Amino acid sequence: MKLFIAGHNGMVGGALVRRFHAESGLQLVLKTRRELDLTNQAAVAAFLAAEKPDAVIMAAAKVGGIFANSTYPAEFLHDNLAIAANTIHGAYAAGVKRFLFLGSSCIYPKLAPQPMPESCLLTGPLEPTNEAYAIAKIAGLKLCEYYRKQHGVCYHSAMPTNLYGPGDNYHLQNSHVMPALIRKFHEAKLAGRAEVTAWGTGAPKREFLHVDELADACAFLLKMANPPDLVNIGTGTDVTIKELTEIVAAVVGFKGRIVWDATKPDGTPRKLMDVSRLTALGWQARIGVREGVEKTYAGFLTELAAGTLRG
Numbered sequence: 453m454k455l456f457i458a459g460h461n462g463m464v465g466g467a468l469v470r471r472f473h474a475e476s477g478l479q480l481v482l483k484t485r486r487e488l489d490l491t492n493q494a495a496v497a498a499f500l501a502a503e504k505p506d507a508v509i510m511a512a513a514k515v516g517g518i519f520a521n522s523t524y525p526a527e528f529l530h531d532n533l534a535i536a537a538n539t540i541h542g543a544y545a546a547g548v549k550r551f552l553f554l555g556s557s558c559i560y561p562k563l564a565p566q567p568m569p570e571s572c573l574l575t576g577p578l579e580p581t582n583e584a585y586a587i588a589k590i591a592g593l594k595l596c597e598y599y600r601k602q603h604g605v606c607y608h609s610a611m612p613t614n615l616y617g618p619g620d621n622y623h624l625q626n627s628h629v630m631p632a633l634i635r636k637f638h639e640a641k642l643a644g645r646a647e648v649t650a651w652g653t654g655a656p657k658r659e660f661l662h663v664d665e666l667a668d669a670c671a672f673l674l675k676m677a678n679p680p681d682l683v684n685i686g687t688g689t690d691v692t693i694k695e696l697t698e699i700v701a702a703v704v705g706f707k708g709r710i711v712w713d714a715t716k717p718d719g720t721p722r723k724l725m726d727v728s729r730l731t732a733l734g735w736q737a738r739i740g741v742r743e744g745v746e747k748t749y750a751g752f753l754t755e756l757a758a759g760t761l762r763g
């Protein structure tokens with residue numbers, strides 16, 4: 453069986469390669485962005501027609517933080533729509549029977565009930581700062597749903613919660629909360645600082661899934677004969693930013709004080725996936741936050757020493 457993992461150089465794509473590498477009888481098809489720009493419709497169609505993979509996992513996307521998303525919404529909408537349309541239609545035209553499309557929890561309305569069930573999709577306005585990205589991802593998941601409904605191909609989608617792990621982006625301004633904290637406390641420890649200032653009150657609650665577990669959940673969904681059109685992938689539990697910060701400080705070995713700057717914005721009070729659909733199917737996350745941070749900090753040190761750290 454031939455599996456095309458789109459976006460294999462990214463954090464999610466890298467985890468998928470590690471996960472599927474171990475499967476016997478599976479041939480991975482991988483292309484860098486330079487070899488195959490997924491926004492190029494003709495190139496994608498020609499590649500899929502020639503390669504004829506049995507299955508595709510879509511882990512490529514133009515991704516970015518709040519600043520990039522709100523400054524370049526035209527690119528975020530256009531590129532991600534093009535990536536989704538080219539690969540989904542190209543796969544269908546090439547006779548690909550299976551397609552797993554990955555999105556993110558930002559597809560759900562800004563004021564979605566917590567935890568957020570799959571059924572809250574398209575029930576209210578999106579968070580304005582990442583609306584362009586979210587609309588492209590909603591279009592992608594709907595394309596999968598409609599190709600499946602109209603043409604009988606097994607194209608389906610999964611929406612992961614906040615991810616972390618090997619290959620994460622540790623850029624000081626553009627990174628997500630977990631890698632940002634790891635880098636901040638690591639540098640404070642090395643500099644022998646007495647205190648670290650953290651943003652906000654620490655009260656907001658967030659959910660974190662180790663990226664290797666996401667890859668395992670994808671493998672689980674791909675083996676199902678009749679998966680749901682849309683499934684949330686998360687742990688179903690959350691921690692406060694204060695708890696997360698204290699865990700990271702302890703794992704990194706920072707001995708100083710943590711000071712909370714409550715003049716900085718907290719953001720949404722809570723963002724948690726409802727994972728009951730995935731749990732009912734038989735998959736559950738196993739890596740807790742403490743264990744995940746330990747694994748990730750070890751990986752951070754390895755990537756730093758090897759000169760491969762992103763950001």
Ligand SMILES: NC(=O)c1ccc[n+]([C@@H]2O[C@H](COP(=O)([O-])OP(=O)(O)OC[C@H]3O[C@@H](n4cnc5c(N)ncnc54)[C@H](OP(=O)(O)O)[C@@H]3O)[C@@H](O)[C@H]2O)c1
Nearest residue numbers: 459461462463464485489490491512513555556612614615
């Ligand atoms: N990270 C998270 O916390 C998180 C959470 C939920 C969902 N997700 C979802 O998971 C997916 C992957 O995210 P990620 O965190 O792995 O992002 P990432 O590390 O930035 O990886 C994205 C990959 O897509 C590739 N790519 C972008 N544009 C392309 C194009 N035009 N043609 C070919 N390849 C292209 C990038 O190639 P280059 O390396 O050349 O740029 C990169 O390898 C996204 O759909 C995202 O929404 C991520």
